[in-house]
Amino acid sequence: MSENVLQPYCKKCSSDAAACDFTCFPRVLMHGEKGNGGIWAATGVPKRYRNSFLSTLPTAEQNPQAHKFVTRYIEKVTSLVERGVGLYLYSMPNAENRKGTGTGKTTIATAILNEFTIKRVIENVKGENTFTDHPSLFVKASELQNTFNEQFRGTDDSRQKATTKFSRYKKQMLSTELLVIDDIALRGTTEAYQDVFYEIIDKRYNEELATIFTSNTPLDNLGEVLNYQIASRVEGMTEGVLLKGKDNRKGGIL
Secondary structure, X not given: OOOOOOXXXXXXXXXXXXXXXXXXXXXXXXXXXXXXXXXXXXXXXXXXXXXXXXXHOOOOOOOHHHHHHHHHHHHOHHHHHHOOOEEEEEEOOOOOXXXXXXXXXXXXXXXXXXXXXXXXXXXXXXXXXXXXXXXXXXXXXXXXXXXXXXXOOOOHHHHHHHHHHHHHHHHHHHXXXXXXXXXXXXXXXXXXXXXXXXXXXXXXXXXXXXXXXXXXXXXXXXXXXXXXXXXXXHHHHEEXXXXXXXXXXXXXXX
16 A cells, blocks of 8 residues: 555554555545545655655754754644745855755755645644645746746647646646745746746735745845846745755765
C-alpha cells in the first residue's frame, strides 16, 4: 500500500494500517483511489520534498533563529494562512556560499505547505472548515516563466498546450489558500510577463491570500530584477526570513 500521510493523525489507521484502503474517504481525498493522486499530488510539490515536515527540517543548527520562527509559523499555520500572513525566505551570498544556494529555503517552504495541507484536509473531513478547491499549490517560478514564454513560440500545437497550462497555473494561483512560489527573481523578465505576474501578486495581496516566496535575492533588491510594484506587494504581504550558511546540497543534506 502506498504511503498515507494522514496515518499518524488517525487512531484507526495508526493501529491497523490495513484498515486504511480505498474505502477510507480521508485517504482517498488525500491520495486518490490508487494512492498516487488526490490533494497530495495536486499540490505540485516535487518528489524530493514530499517528505518535508517540521520534524525533518535540517535548519536548527545552522539557522536557529529562522528555525524557531518557522516552527512557530507551522504550529499556527492554518490561522496564519487564514489571516494572509506570508513569508519571504531568502539567503545572501557570502564567502562560504558565494551563490547563497542550498540553505534550506525550498525545504522550509514545502514543509510549511505539506503541514498546512494535512491540517486543512483533516479540518475538511471533520466538517470544521471545508474547502471546494485545492487548498495549496507549489509553483517553480522558472517553470511558470518558461510556460508563459512558450505561448509565443514554437508550433501552433505547442503554443496551445502552453496557453492551456499557463491558464491553469494562473487560475489556481489566483485562488488557492496557500501558494508557494519557489526561486523568484532568478533571472530578468519581459514587461509582458511582469504584467501578468503583477496581476497574480496584486490579487493575492488585495484578497489577503497567504503566499510564501523563496529567493536568493534580498527583498531590498527584488525591484531591480522584477519591478518595484511587484516588490512592494511582496514586502507588504510577507515576513522576511533570512537563511545563512553553506550550501547543504553539496553535502547531500538537502
